[in-house]
Amino acid sequence: MSKEFSAQRLDVKAFAEDGAQLSGQAPLSGFERLMAETEGRGGERLMSWQAQGEIRNPLHVHPHLWLHLRAGACLSLACQRCLSPVDVEVTVDRSFRFVADERMAEAEDDASEEDLLALSRSFDLLGLVEDEVLMDLPLVPRHAHCPEPLPAPVDDHFDEVESSKPNPFAVLGRLKK
Numbered sequence: 730m731s732k733e734f735s736a737q738r739l740d741v742k743a744f745a746e747d748g749a750q751l752s753g754q755a756p757l758s759g760f761e762r763l764m765a766e767t768e769g770r771g772g773e774r775l776m777s778w779q780a781q782g783e784i785r786n787p788l789h790v791h792p793h794l795w796l797h798l799r800a801g802a803c804l805s806l807a808c809q810r811c812l813s814p815v816d817v818e819v820t821v822d823r824s825f826r827f828v829a830d831e832r833m834a835e836a837e838d839d840a841s842e843e844d845l846l847a848l849s850r851s852f853d854l855l856g857l858v859e860d861e862v863l864m865d866l867p868l869v870p871r872h873a874h875c876p877e878p879l880p881a882p883v884d885d886h887f888d889e890v891e892s893s894k895p896n897p898f899a900v901l902g903r904l905k906k
């Protein structure tokens with residue numbers, strides 16, 4: 730008989746021991762922090778995700794519990810050039826090793842190459858999905874080619890002010906004489 734696992738309250742140890750898989754889709758509107766990044770656009774779009782549990786060194790006194798996560802979504806972000814919406818595909822493919830508690834995760838973090846998380850019997854998998862997608866957002870989202878030409882700054886007095894300023898190199902040249 731296979732166990733039923735919940736993405737909102739995942740028993741990580743049982744999930745890894747079973748080598749279980751979970752997958753699903755959820756509307757972006759359910760991810761509050763991601764929706765803040767999209768300024769409320771695209772809430773009807775779906776986040777697809779899948780998780781796989783695994784135990785490494787099963788005969789060891791302290792076997793390693795792993796969770797492999799894949800997730801992806803198309804987010805509507807603000808282009809940093811033209812400020813209009815731009816669709817950005819964000820995908821995550823990461824593995825996490827679970828340790829006994831936060832203290833152990835903190836102690837092993839510097840010496841460990843893998844991502845460490847504290848073991849929980851009610852782990853929020855969808856919260857992890859949201860965290861990882863947020864961390865993979867581009868720093869400067871932008872179109873390859875903006876759909877509208879960028880507006881030129883309008884300053885009627887710019888040319889007058891610039892022409893009335895002395896050229897700094899001309900001033901230096903006079904000092905040299």
